[in-house]
Amino acid sequence: MFVYADNAATTSVSKTALNAMMPYLTEDYGNPSSLYGFAQRAAEALAQARATVAECLGAASPREIYFTSGGSEADNQAIMSAARVGARKGKKHLISTKFEHHAVLHSLKRLEKEGFEVTLLDVHEDGVVRIEDLKNAIREDTCLVTIMFANNEIGTVQPVEEIGALCREKGIPFHCDAVQAAGHMPIDVEKMNIDMLSISGHKFHAPKGVGALYVRKNIPLFNLIEGGAQERGKRAGTENVAGIVAMAAALKESVDNMEADSKKMIAMRDKLFAELSKIPHSKINGSLEHHVPGTVNMCFEGIEGESLLLMLDANGICASSGSACTSGSLDPSHVLLALGLPHEVAHGSLRLSIGEYNTMEEIDHICKVVPQVVEYLRNMSPVWDELEKGQRPHLI
Amino acid sequence: MALYSDKVMDHFQHPRNVGKMDDADGIGEVGNAKCGDIMRMYIKVKDGIITDCKFNTFGCGSAIATSSMATELIKGKPVEEALQLSNQAVVEALDGLPAHKIHCSVLAEEAVQAAVKDYYDKHGIAYDPEKFKVQSCEHCSD
Numbered sequence: 001m002f003v004y005a006d007n008a009a010t011t012s013v014s015k016t017a018l019n020a021m022m023p024y025l026t027e028d029y030g031n032p033s034s035l036y037g038f039a040q041r042a043a044e045a046l047a048q049a050r051a052t053v054a055e056c057l058g059a060a061s062p063r064e065i066y067f068t069s070g071g072s073e074a075d076n077q078a079i080m081s082a083a084r085v086g087a088r089k090g091k092k093h094l095i096s097t098k099f100e101h102h103a104v105l106h107s108l109k110r111l112e113k114e115g116f117e118v119t120l121l122d123v124h125e126d127g128v129v130r131i132e133d134l135k136n137a138i139r140e141d142t143c144l145v146t147i148m149f150a151n152n153e154i155g156t157v158q159p160v161e162e163i164g165a166l167c168r169e170k171g172i173p174f175h176c177d178a179v180q181a182a183g184h185m186p187i188d189v190e191k192m193n194i195d196m197l198s199i200s201g202h203k204f205h206a207p208k209g210v211g212a213l214y215v216r217k218n219i220p221l222f223n224l225i226e227g228g229a230q231e232r233g234k235r236a237g238t239e240n241v242a243g244i245v246a247m248a249a250a251l252k253e254s255v256d257n258m259e260a261d262s263k264k265m266i267a268m269r270d271k272l273f274a275e276l277s278k279i280p281h282s283k284i285n286g287s288l289e290h291h292v293p294g295t296v297n298m299c300f301e302g303i304e305g306e307s308l309l310l311m312l313d314a315n316g317i318c319a320s321s322g323s324a325c326t327s328g329s330l331d332p333s334h335v336l337l338a339l340g341l342p343h344e345v346a347h348g349s350l351r352l353s354i355g356e357y358n359t360m361e362e363i364d365h366i367c368k369v370v371p372q373v374v375e376y377l378r379n380m381s382p383v384w385d386e387l388e389k390g391q392r393p394h395l396i
Numbered sequence: 397m398a399l400y401s402d403k404v405m406d407h408f409q410h411p412r413n414v415g416k417m418d419d420a421d422g423i424g425e426v427g428n429a430k431c432g433d434i435m436r437m438y439i440k441v442k443d444g445i446i447t448d449c450k451f452n453t454f455g456c457g458s459a460i461a462t463s464s465m466a467t468e469l470i471k472g473k474p475v476e477e478a479l480q481l482s483n484q485a486v487v488e489a490l491d492g493l494p495a496h497k498i499h500c501s502v503l504a505e506e507a508v509q510a511a512v513k514d515y516y517d518k519h520g521i522a523y524d525p526e527k528f529k530v531q532s533c534e535h536c537s538d
Contacts, residue, residue, distance in 0.1 A: 302454065303454065304432050304433065304454055304455050304456055304459070305456075306456035306457055307408070307455065307456050307457050307459075307460055310405075310408060310409075310457045311409075314409060323432060323456070324431070324432045325432060325433075325455075325456035325457075325497075330431065332432070342430075343429075343430040343431075343432070344429035344430055344432075347429075347432040380411070380414055380452055380453060380454075380460070381434075381452060381453070381454040382425065382434050382435070382436040382452040382453065382454055383429050383434055383454040384454070385416070385436075385452060392429075
């Protein structure tokens, strides 16, 4: 059995999205900036897609949507732009969290090198930011608060509406990286007082290479990419019309089906939590109360994540891990470390992210295979041997 | 291209000589759980020859594969020869490793040396300490 359980990494393109985009690849392939009627068909599709995305995010106007190459570009533009606006007013302090996506963290790192100050909020053991912590971190010179909607590795959802209300009260722009939430959780930028918001198409069944940045009308926006006057002069480069059309179609489909899909995914997710928690010395990472429908992140003591993934792959299961060996660095995932997990525990992490296309039969397969693989690897592990003999204390 | 060679995958999925050895003549353990890999190597020695060898490894796919290959390479060999096993020989026998996994082969080399050193220590065999690499990991030492 083949089970794709890595939907937080990417998703398949839905039939709806594919059908929507096809005409703009082969028939209506004109450049939307061209004058003639043929190209205007592409321009109209672009306008329609912009209106659809605006509506799905609760934006007041389609003019507040800027299409980008994806979530990373949207995050970069939001942060770099807010920093430039802030610097002009002498405000050079930004607030974020310890477990943001690298698109956010590395942008902030770059700003630090350029003389900005950054405060990264603790996300506590449950992976949820506390409003009190944010209140205490806000300064006179804070020019941006950037906090993700839902974490990509552990799936915990942040108190976005409260953060938005606080930032509004203090007059500080609030950017939200909603890459993991868009299409999976209700988003309303008006109600939630979000000033800038990033989304990425391929996380909700659109193709890779397309995303969007929502920017509230009165928030100034600077370019990352200079050139032509596309995206109202804020993002140069001929528009990825087919990708944008697909993203709008996929987002609308996801939003329309959200209630039913969530119900189905939550049932599958909760089964995974219930079954895999039966494995001794395992731990669920992140609050269960504030959680996206599809993501399961757990640690299994005494084993290492990459070997776990390879064994799962051999059994037809696609998943991911926050172990050092899979992150390409010597340290395990910064997200798991931000939760306060010891390195040796974080190395044994597994992320399963399910989508609306998964079935309960697939979940049953995962529930059968994971305990077998964990046991197999533990039997091979000198760490597990020491844990079992009491020579090393159990940490979970 | 796949991350690992077929040989690495074979040794990962069907590791040779995996398990514990109750009557080992030498046991070597290297690595650190904090870093994500620990190898424990057991050797049985008779008349200066490694007659049996087993391993336990906590680590990634290449850590398991390099342990497995190292046991294959030293089994049946004189102790002195096992001591000469280089990480490069392990890498070559596995048809290569990705650059960021080379340290796994170093760990395998060190695990063999640690097991031999333990054998020498336990059996009162004199040796030149210079022959043994310093067991350390920069990342873990802090």
